[in-house]
Amino acid sequence: xxxxxxxxxxxxxxxxxxxxxxxxxxxxxxxxxxxxxxxxxxxxxxxxxxxxxxxxxxxxxxxxxxxxxxxxxxxxxxxxxxxxxxxxxxxxxxxxxxxxxxxxxxxxxxxxxxxxxxxxxxxxxxxxxxxxxxxxxxxxxxxxxxxxxxxxxxxxxxxxxxxxxxxxxxxxxxxxxxxxxxxxxxxxxxxxxxxxxxxxxxxxxxxxxxxxxxxxxxxxxxxxxxxxxxxxxxxxxxxxxxxxxxxxxxxxxxxxxxxxxxxxxxxxxxxxxxxxxxxxxxxxxxxxxxxxxxxxxxxxxxxxxxxxx
Amino acid sequence: xxxxxxxxxxxxxxxxxxxxxxxxxxxxxxxxxxxxxxxxxxxxxxxxxxxxxxxxxxxxxxxxxxxxxxxxxxxxxxxxxxxxxxxxxxxxxxxxxxxxxxxxxxxxxxxxxxxxxxxxxxxxxxxxxxxxxxxxxxxxxxxxxxxxxxxxxxxxxxxxxxxxxxxxxxxxxxxxxxxxxxxxxxxxxxxxxxxxxxxxxxxxxxxxxxxxxxxxxxxxxxxxxxxxxxxxxxxxxxxxxxxxxxxxxxxxxxxxxxxxxxxxxxxxxxxxxxxxxxxxxxxxxxxxxxxxxxxxxxxxxxxxxxxxx
Numbered sequence: 238x239x240x241x242x243x244x245x246x247x248x249x250x251x252x253x254x255x256x257x258x259x260x261x262x263x264x265x266x267x268x269x270x271x272x273x274x275x276x277x278x279x280x281x282x283x284x285x286x287x288x289x290x291x292x293x294x295x296x297x298x299x300x301x302x303x304x305x306x307x308x309x310x311x312x313x314x315x316x317x318x319x320x321x322x323x324x325x326x327x328x329x330x331x332x333x334x335x336x337x338x339x340x341x342x343x344x345x346x347x348x349x350x351x352x353x354x355x356x357x358x359x360x361x362x363x364x365x366x367x368x369x370x371x372x373x374x375x376x377x378x379x380x381x382x383x384x385x386x387x388x389x390x391x392x393x394x395x396x397x398x399x400x401x402x403x404x405x406x407x408x409x410x411x412x413x414x415x416x417x418x419x420x421x422x423x424x425x426x427x428x429x430x431x432x433x434x435x436x437x438x439x440x441x442x443x444x445x446x447x448x449x450x451x452x453x454x455x456x457x458x459x460x461x462x463x464x465x466x467x468x469x470x471x472x473x474x475x476x477x478x479x480x481x482x483x484x485x486x487x488x489x490x491x492x493x494x495x496x497x498x499x500x501x502x503x504x505x506x507x508x509x510x511x512x513x514x515x516x517x518x519x520x521x522x523x524x525x526x527x528x529x530x531x532x533x534x535x536x537x538x539x540x541x542x543x544x545x546x
Numbered sequence: 547x548x549x550x551x552x553x554x555x556x557x558x559x560x561x562x563x564x565x566x567x568x569x570x571x572x573x574x575x576x577x578x579x580x581x582x583x584x585x586x587x588x589x590x591x592x593x594x595x596x597x598x599x600x601x602x603x604x605x606x607x608x609x610x611x612x613x614x615x616x617x618x619x620x621x622x623x624x625x626x627x628x629x630x631x632x633x634x635x636x637x638x639x640x641x642x643x644x645x646x647x648x649x650x651x652x653x654x655x656x657x658x659x660x661x662x663x664x665x666x667x668x669x670x671x672x673x674x675x676x677x678x679x680x681x682x683x684x685x686x687x688x689x690x691x692x693x694x695x696x697x698x699x700x701x702x703x704x705x706x707x708x709x710x711x712x713x714x715x716x717x718x719x720x721x722x723x724x725x726x727x728x729x730x731x732x733x734x735x736x737x738x739x740x741x742x743x744x745x746x747x748x749x750x751x752x753x754x755x756x757x758x759x760x761x762x763x764x765x766x767x768x769x770x771x772x773x774x775x776x777x778x779x780x781x782x783x784x785x786x787x788x789x790x791x792x793x794x795x796x797x798x799x800x801x802x803x804x805x806x807x808x809x810x811x812x813x814x815x816x817x818x819x820x821x822x823x824x825x826x827x828x829x830x831x832x833x834x835x836x837x838x839x840x841x842x843x844x845x846x847x848x849x850x851x852x853x854x855x
Contacts, residue, residue, distance in 0.1 A: 247844065276847045294844045338840060422840070484829055500832045506840040516825035520793055523809045531647060531731065531815040535556065535603045536845070538585045 247338040248346060249278075249294045249422070250304055253331045254311050255320050255413075256289055257282040262314045263289050270307035274299030287322025288331070294338060297345075301353050304333055308357055312412035317388045325384050327366075327391055328413030332380060334369070335419045338508065346419035347371035351403075354417045358405025361412075364395065365404040368418035373403055380416065388413045421454070424472040424511060425504035426480070428487050429465050432496040438466035441490045445470070445483070452486065453477040465499075475511040481518040556648040557655055558587070558603045558731070559613055563620050564635045564722075565598055566591040571623045572598050579616035583608030596631025597640070603647060606654075610662050613642055617666055621721035626697045634693050636675075636700055637722030641689060643678070644728045647817065655728035656680035660712075663726045667714025670721075673704065674713040677727035682712055689725065697722045730763070733781040733820060734813035735789070737796050738774050741805040747775035750799045754779070754792070761795065762786040774808075784820040790827040 252270070256262045263282055270293055271277055279292035291307070293300060308330040315329035333353065335346040350371035358365045372378040376399075386394070392409045394400045401407055402414065430438060439459030445451040445468070454474030460467045468487055472478060484498070491497050509527060517525045527533050561579070565571045572591055579602055580586055588601040600616070602609060617639040624638035642662065644655040659680035667674045681687040685708075695703070701718045703709045710716055711723065739747060748768030754760040754777070763783030769776045777796060781787060793807070800806050818836060826834045836842050 247841070249840065276844055276851060278843060278847055294840075294847075338844070480829060498830055500830050502832055503834060503838055506838055506843055509839045509841045512825045512839060513821065515829055516821045519828035520789060520824055521807055521809050523811055525812060529812055529815055530818045530821060531558065531603075532556070532818045534587060534815055535585055535647070538587055538603075542585060 246297055246341040247294060248297050248300050248341060248349065249292065249336040249338050250300050250333060251290060251292050251336070252304060252307060252333045254289045254291070254315070255287065255317065255322065255326045255329050255331050256311070256315050257284055257287040257322065265310050265314060266307050267291060269310040270303040272299055272303035272306055275303035285322070286324035287320065288324045288326070297341065297349050301349060304353055305356055308415060309361060312361055312363060316411040317413040318411055325387050326413070327384050327388050328363070328415050330415050333415060333417040336422050338422070343370050343419055343421060350417040350419045354404045354415070357415055358402065363405050363412055364402035364407060364409065364414040366414060366416045367403045368416050370419040371417065383416055421474045421476065422508050424475055424480070424507055426470045426472060427502045427504065428468040428470065429499050429501065430467070430491055430496050431499045432466045432494070433464050435459055435461040435466050437491070437494045437496060438468050440494070441468050441487055444490055445486055452483065455483065475508070479514050479518065480511055481515045555606055555650040556603060557606050557609050557650060557658065558601065558645040558647050559609050559642060560599060560601050560645070561613060561616060561642045562640045563598045563600070563624070564596065564626065564629050564631065564638050564640050565620070565624050566593055566596040566631065574623060575616050575619050576600060578619040579612040581608055581612035581615055584612035594631070595633035596629065597633045597635070606650065606658050610658060613662055614665055617724060618670060621670055621672060625720040626722040627720055634696050635722070636693050636697050637672070637724050639724050642724060642726045645731050647731070652679050652728055652730060659726045659728045663713045663724070666724055667711065672714050672721055673711035673716060673718065673723040675723060675725045676712045677725050679728040680726065692725050730783045730785065731817050733784055733789070733816055735779045735781060736811045736813065737777040737779065738808050738810065739776070739800055739805050740808045741775045741803070742773050744768055744770040744775050746800070746803045746805060747777050749803070750777050750796055753799055754795055761792065764792065784817065788823050788827065789820055790824045
């Protein structure tokens, strides 16, 4: 296994497989996904959901190859006619999102999702649907809509025009269908208020969430966590609503309620761009980019030296 | 040349050589410094100063080896008895600061400076003085004090007790003496005010600079740059005075003068820790560290995979 060249394009993928109980099947999928140049960042399996989520990263070519190999193994080893679990699913490999990390756009990731889908349809003869940024039909943008009725309903409806796959045959076997797409990196971020009043958190959540007229790319819930009011946010597009915009808006709304943000927490990972943009905003820093950070400059010099060696 | 292992210790060094005119000598020094694992980040030469500044980074062992080789070449090729230039200097390799970058303390860099100095004294038989964090005598902490009277005075005074080198013989040859030490990364950072009144910038500079009772590790000047008042700061220890403390203090002082900070600019590079600390401060973000950044997590996973391969 070789480390990816960070000076070039990097994508992440978080495929979901409909197997969370048989360790040998999960292991085979995780082994398959690690094609040369693919880095395994995380994996988790859930018995009740009967589902595994794997996080990988690398160059687009490496990640696409790893995903194809994992989809192949999942199709061989998982039978949806026998699959039971709490989580909705259409197929053995249920959903494959591609996420831009470095030197690549969301649109390019959507094109990659289509490339992967085309190959799965042609070589594995599985029906493939494209969703979110890769969707070719507006009604397929939303994952929940594509997955409506799950595998069991798709078996009955696959020959209807509305269910025609974007790639592969309009027929469903034991491996079901694959849903491939592209989305921005999702930042899961919590804001704790200096308050024990969950009504304040719920009001702030309602005002910032996009679905009720708030900030683009923001999903939010008001919760009470260990006695403290918390605004729990999924930032699905930090390029539309930067972290500092979210922070400043929540501070403003909290002040209207006579409280403030005591602390915030990040769940999981964050793209470098998102955190650096926040620093530059608050410091009013102009002409800043990641190569002005000495560690990144060292890294880039090392990669340049290696490529010239 | 191999890239450094970023998961381990990284230091930077910015040695200054008393040669800024003969390209073949500068090239020989720069070639020598690039021992295996040493990354050349920058080099610049000045004819008037007759001096070259080279920036390198890598593991402590690699950088120390590269520095020793460069000091050897400089001692062979530069004759201080014939050297003329505007910049003060004691030797062919004039000053060698070691700077902690990752997973290493200033104190460990001071120990490394002593190791390097001991080897230079023993193998090259050059007098070596330790300065700043590596200084063994309080009067040698300040570089300007160590360099007082320059090479020409040192030739006369080397046998005085106060001039006794920390390593090597108490005698001066054509290569002069080497001044080795350790310091924190220096952040050069400018704050532009919404004002054309240089008096405001000068007042703010006076109030923040440590030498007049301001913030620790802060050197500052008030300037007029293209008609705009600018507070120009050298932050010599960002661990003592974080960037956000500096920003907030200058904002507060600017407000007292009825103005504000319009924008800021970074000159050169900044350590990752300094910029991330600013982001976390303003976002009130708890439990954050560099491995929560996806690019860094990918990098670390890649290094782990390589070390296991």
